[in-house]
Every structure is written in structure tokens, then in C-alpha cells.
Amino acid sequence: MKANLAWPMWALMSAAFAALTAILAKVGVSQINSDLATFVRTVVILIAxxxxxxxxxxxxxxxxxxxxSWLFLGLSGLATGASWVCYFRALKIGDAARVAPVDKLSxxxxxxxxxxxxxxxxxxxxxxxxALIAAGVLLVTLRA
Known part of the structure; x- marks a missing residue:
């Protein structure tokens, strides 16, 4: 894969992988503690x-x-970790089809x-x- 792809292609691939993340994580977290699941995911990412x-x-x-750079990357890492802990806890108890869109309020x-x-x-x-993204998130979270 070429590293010089335009940013929209990288962003679309990020979205596709993020979608897979939600589905795979929902299945993976189903029978273990969400914090342990986050740890396992983090170790895999570190090695990869x-x-x-x-x-x-x-x-x-x-x-x-x-x-x-050290300061802001460190702070970003802490924010990422906090996001992942919250995301996996939400996936543990909620539907992936609702949790992931709310997460995308980011x-x-x-x-x-x-x-x-x-x-x-x-x-x-x-x-x-x-505004439409925000409205879409609200619509996805509504119970039928």
C-alpha cells in the first residue's frame, strides 16, 4: 500500500477499520471484563x-x-486510553450499532x-x- 495516498483515502480506511473495531470488540468483550479487553487490545496495537x-x-x-511533542503526545495517549476504557465499557453493555455512532460525536x-x-x-x-452529524447520532440512539 502506498504511503502517499491522499488524506481522504486514509480517512476512509480509518473509518472502515473503526467500523470493524466496533464489531470485533463487541464480540471480544462479550465474555470478559471490559478493562481487560482494553488491555488486550492495547498490547496487540503496541506489538503491531x-x-x-x-x-x-x-x-x-x-x-x-x-x-x-512528548508532552502533547503523552496527553493524547492518556486521552486515547480514557476513550478506549469508556468505549469498551459502553460496548460491554450497549449495542455496537448505537455505541459506535455516539463515540463518533468526537x-x-x-x-x-x-x-x-x-x-x-x-x-x-x-x-x-x-450539525447533521450530531443530529444523525441522536437519531441512531433513539429506541424504536
Missing amino acids: LAIFVTATGQWQAPSEVTRR VVLVAVFGAAFLGERLSPANWAGV
């Missing part, structure tokens, strides 16, 4: 990424990483946080799309 980074020759000396929050904290500008059409 170590192999990937080694195979592609992307290792860097830790001294080449700035303190700012798309709405990224738009809001990006505008508020990073100075990113979205057009009115972009904000309408964000």
Missing part, C-alpha cells in the same frame, strides 16, 4: 505498531522529539475544539455538516 515502524524504518531517536467535538483552540475556520456548509 512496533513491527510496522521497524519494517518501514521509521524509528527516531527519542532525543530528536521535542519536549512539546467528529463534532473535534470541529468545535479545532475552531475554539486551534483557530481552524469552517464554512457555514461545514458547520451544517457538523
